[in-house]
Amino acid sequence: MAVVVMKFGGTSVADVERIRNVARHVKREVDAGNKVAVVVSAMSGTTNQLVAWVRDANPLYDAREYDAVVASGEQITAGLLAIVLQKMGLKARSWQGWQIPIETSDAHGSARITKVDGEAIRRHLDAGEVAVITGFQGIEPKAQRLATLGRGGSDTSAVAVAVALRADVCDIYTDVDGVYTTDPRIVPKAQRLPKISYEEMLEMASLGSKVLQTRSVELAMLYRVRVRVLSSFVPPEKMSPVVVDRLENIGTIVTDEDEIVEQQVVSGIAYAKDEAKITILKVADKPGVAARIFGPLADANINVDMIVQNVAPDGKSTDMTFTVQATELPRALEVLKAAEKDIGLFDVQSSADVAKISVIGVGMRSHAGVAAQMFKALADKGINILAISTSEIKISVLIDAAYAELAVRTLHSIYGLDAA
Amino acid sequence: MAVVVMKFGGTSVADVERIRNVARHVKREVDAGNKVAVVVSAMSGTTNQLVAWVRDANPLYDAREYDAVVASGEQITAGLLAIVLQKMGLKARSWQGWQIPIETSDAHGSARITKVDGEAIRRHLDAGEVAVITGFQGIEPKAQRLATLGRGGSDTSAVAVAVALRADVCDIYTDVDGVYTTDPRIVPKAQRLPKISYEEMLEMASLGSKVLQTRSVELAMLYRVRVRVLSSFVPPEKMSPVVVDRLENIGTIVTDEDEIVEQQVVSGIAYAKDEAKITILKVADKPGVAARIFGPLADANINVDMIVQNVAPDGKSTDMTFTVQATELPRALEVLKAAEKDIGLFDVQSSADVAKISVIGVGMRSHAGVAAQMFKALADKGINILAISTSEIKISVLIDAAYAELAVRTLHSIYGLDAA
Numbered sequence: 001m002a003v004v005v006m007k008f009g010g011t012s013v014a015d016v017e018r019i020r021n022v023a024r025h026v027k028r029e030v031d032a033g034n035k036v037a038v039v040v041s042a043m044s045g046t047t048n049q050l051v052a053w054v055r056d057a058n059p060l061y062d063a064r065e066y067d068a069v070v071a072s073g074e075q076i077t078a079g080l081l082a083i084v085l086q087k088m089g090l091k092a093r094s095w096q097g098w099q100i101p102i103e104t105s106d107a108h109g110s111a112r113i114t115k116v117d118g119e120a121i122r123r124h125l126d127a128g129e130v131a132v133i134t135g136f137q138g139i140e141p142k143a144q145r146l147a148t149l150g151r152g153g154s155d156t157s158a159v160a161v162a163v164a165l166r167a168d169v170c171d172i173y174t175d176v177d178g179v180y181t182t183d184p185r186i187v188p189k190a191q192r193l194p195k196i197s198y199e200e201m202l203e204m205a206s207l208g209s210k211v212l213q214t215r216s217v218e219l220a221m222l223y224r225v226r227v228r229v230l231s232s233f234v235p236p237e238k239m240s241p242v243v244v245d246r247l248e249n250i251g252t253i254v255t256d257e258d259e260i261v262e263q264q265v266v267s268g269i270a271y272a273k274d275e276a277k278i279t280i281l282k283v284a285d286k287p288g289v290a291a292r293i294f295g296p297l298a299d300a301n302i303n304v305d306m307i308v309q310n311v312a313p314d315g316k317s318t319d320m321t322f323t324v325q326a327t328e329l330p331r332a333l334e335v336l337k338a339a340e341k342d343i344g345l346f347d348v349q350s351s352a353d354v355a356k357i358s359v360i361g362v363g364m365r366s367h368a369g370v371a372a373q374m375f376k377a378l379a380d381k382g383i384n385i386l387a388i389s390t391s392e393i394k395i396s397v398l399i400d401a402a403y404a405e406l407a408v409r410t411l412h413s414i415y416g417l418d419a420a
Numbered sequence: 421m422a423v424v425v426m427k428f429g430g431t432s433v434a435d436v437e438r439i440r441n442v443a444r445h446v447k448r449e450v451d452a453g454n455k456v457a458v459v460v461s462a463m464s465g466t467t468n469q470l471v472a473w474v475r476d477a478n479p480l481y482d483a484r485e486y487d488a489v490v491a492s493g494e495q496i497t498a499g500l501l502a503i504v505l506q507k508m509g510l511k512a513r514s515w516q517g518w519q520i521p522i523e524t525s526d527a528h529g530s531a532r533i534t535k536v537d538g539e540a541i542r543r544h545l546d547a548g549e550v551a552v553i554t555g556f557q558g559i560e561p562k563a564q565r566l567a568t569l570g571r572g573g574s575d576t577s578a579v580a581v582a583v584a585l586r587a588d589v590c591d592i593y594t595d596v597d598g599v600y601t602t603d604p605r606i607v608p609k610a611q612r613l614p615k616i617s618y619e620e621m622l623e624m625a626s627l628g629s630k631v632l633q634t635r636s637v638e639l640a641m642l643y644r645v646r647v648r649v650l651s652s653f654v655p656p657e658k659m660s661p662v663v664v665d666r667l668e669n670i671g672t673i674v675t676d677e678d679e680i681v682e683q684q685v686v687s688g689i690a691y692a693k694d695e696a697k698i699t700i701l702k703v704a705d706k707p708g709v710a711a712r713i714f715g716p717l718a719d720a721n722i723n724v725d726m727i728v729q730n731v732a733p734d735g736k737s738t739d740m741t742f743t744v745q746a747t748e749l750p751r752a753l754e755v756l757k758a759a760e761k762d763i764g765l766f767d768v769q770s771s772a773d774v775a776k777i778s779v780i781g782v783g784m785r786s787h788a789g790v791a792a793q794m795f796k797a798l799a800d801k802g803i804n805i806l807a808i809s810t811s812e813i814k815i816s817v818l819i820d821a822a823y824a825e826l827a828v829r830t831l832h833s834i835y836g837l838d839a840a
Binding site for chain 2 (some may be wrong): 016019050054056057058060061062064065067068069071072073075076078079080082083084086087093094096099116144147286332
């Protein structure tokens, strides 16, 4: 008998029919004797409609009121799922974040969960009742006003609830059946990973593989919550209920590195096509120039990712290349233009036709030559590398977007990730 | 300077554009120095959609979950209106029923308000902030779960808030500009009543004139809250702001009888076409037969309105005629059939082609002959009366539905209500 947190996203609860499907997943667990807390998102489309109304009301809206409006989406789903579960003969009730309470910071619209009181929920679980909990939201305890966590926050809600309940597993149901070595739409031979470490998942999440929200993985890593990624679209009856020591039979478990016995050197290839490259040419090569470029960008809340600096052949000026989100490109160029007086005269080139390809694996820590292998493979295909950045468990390169698929397929193959 | 509660129904807040119109009504009051609490309904259509989802999830739903789902409608409107008011430069915040709190009974789906704590709201009003409050809902204090008041409950919310704030007036904005002597679609010469007593309004409300919810009028009468009925569709700038001793300039004030100086004998003619007549023929005329007929109907929660009993010519059996809501007719007939063994053999006739016409006026108390005048006028037009019921300030007759408009027009004229 296990304590299980199950989380269902917007497409899994898109209408009452899909909610009935979710209820059958829940019933499977209850019938097996597990204690179940379910965390739900808003029905897909609902949040977009609510946000559109808020923006129409005032593009510069009060984030506290935005939260009051947008939080209604999950409240609808939670109530409906509780009703469907009751119809199936289960004991169930809905819980809104403030009723538990799930306490948050006062950063309305992108609040952080500060505390989850598991007492009341636990008591109801012990009485055989399913707890259906609104994801994405909580209450700011000082002003007692609703706060939302920002897009994708329901994953984080689920992990936080799992921590509070000391759950055996936090099952995140999505529209894919696990985490893959890369995007199967690009590489048909991509394989589902039965296990992945928190660290690798974090790199995957932040590098464009949108299966889990980054913050939820950080929280899971901090509290050592075992998270599984599963598909809600598999017929509920075809899946076996949670048994604590047999979690790896299905989906992908995100867990401690130590629990992964046969660790590959490289676990996956991620790519992101939503980056843009900016190159600043012939800036005077003197102390403080980087600060004068990146300070104004930071002030404007523009995230800079990869940064490469080259000394120009004349030895007096320097070229600086970096990437930003493609959607931020026009704003970034404006900010740089406004800062020209401060930076000194420079030429600028920019392009959104770039892609970031990353090779990820905790095995890199103990294996040399992974980067060299990558650079050689790309060179063999005639793919030019525009920039490089690395971490302990990841190597990313920026390339021309036209070569993105070729690069992903090539790397997937040379690191031995192709399915037989 | 007055404390004003303003209530806006679903059609008045149907979309963001209409919400902007509501905000201009609010701004007018604030600019005049009044302290304003606004009570809002869900955007029209929203509640119906939510109810449809709940019914789809389970026709026999848990009323507590129904409330959790349906309460989201007003929460959306309240947040949006607060945002629009802020855009216009006003200080404003939304309040959900549980945040105030508005406490209710545990009769989920049709709860009664038991207590409104005006402290927090009052403090915010004193600080120059507009309070935007969700109508139709509150919190059941024991289980701390959301409860809704049932259809039209936002009127009651508004009056309850007005009581808690000791407001000078509770302005109910609807899609008509006041209470009329009768339905202007039937009688073009119908006149807006500048004032009407609580008692008359109660009869109007319960007799099919759907301007105000009955319970809100009862509450206003109990606490002597002056309620006004106004149109939100009049351009906000064309209305003057609330001045306490000049409330009668616009709309209809519902107030104490004593405040109405020139009282007409008859204030209005109401009609209801949604009744059905059931006649039970030749029931044994013995003690307890009425209880055996109406007991099962009451048990099935079917409201019986007018009741007429005639002794049959043979002196041994009796005929019983009564009315129910037309929508309840099939169920009522089923209930009667099931009770046939208990009631004894009988014949039954039923018809939904009936209308109830009512003449209402507190002046009747001191004027004899109102009923006689009514019966004569109807007889002169050849309209047959099927049943009669009376109260101190009202006479209702049941007639063939085909004659409803003729009857209303005739009575409106003979009691001197036609506009010059």
